[in-house]
Amino acid sequence: MRPLLHNRARSRLASFGHAWRGIGVLLAGQANARLHLLAALLVVALGAWLGISALEWALLSAVIGLVLCAEALNTGIEIVVDLVSPDWHRLARDAKDVAAAGVLLASLGALATGGWIFLPRLLARFMPAG
Numbered sequence: 599m600r601p602l603l604h605n606r607a608r609s610r611l612a613s614f615g616h617a618w619r620g621i622g623v624l625l626a627g628q629a630n631a632r633l634h635l636l637a638a639l640l641v642v643a644l645g646a647w648l649g650i651s652a653l654e655w656a657l658l659s660a661v662i663g664l665v666l667c668a669e670a671l672n673t674g675i676e677i678v679v680d681l682v683s684p685d686w687h688r689l690a691r692d693a694k695d696v697a698a699a700g701v702l703l704a705s706l707g708a709l710a711t712g713g714w715i716f717l718p719r720l721l722a723r724f725m726p727a728g
């Protein structure tokens with residue numbers, strides 16, 4: 599490999615390593631992120647048990663990714679706000695509350711998606727017609 603390409607590949611690899619470290623920071627410091635990850639694992643187990651379709655897996659993967667992504671961005675914003683505004687400030691409050699709203703909205707969307715996918719199957723399984 600030529601040196602320039604070699605350096606670029608190394609820097610891409612380093613960025614990937616930083617992102618992995620970020621996942622570690624997120625999971626180590628945020629109980630909510632651990633809770634969301636646990637919920638995602640339970641939903642995956644439920645999906646496997648109920649035998650959901652490929653399209654339903656695709657939808658679930660997207661909403662799980664969205665919630666975890668919102669959680670990561672929320673945590674990043676919290677960290678930056680704590681860095682630049684350790685004292686009380688109206689804008690710091692707005693920034694944190696809006697970031698938290700992002701997690702709430704993503705979670706509500708995921709809850710609705712899970713409801714549409716799982717409720718009919720669970721009802722059919724536990725309350726079969728006739």
Ligand SMILES: Nc1ncnc2c1ncn2[C@@H]1O[C@H](COP(=O)(O)OP(=O)(O)OP(=O)(O)O)[C@@H](O)[C@H]1O
Pocket residue numbers: 628630676679683684685686687688690691692694695698
């Ligand atoms: N510097 C600040 N200035 C004004 N209000 C703040 C400030 N820091 C936090 N707050 C308010 O307190 C709330 C809680 O902030 P905190 O940093 O404890 O995050 P959190 O809600 O506990 O998030 P998590 O539980 O995910 O860590 C914020 O949503 C915001 O309304």
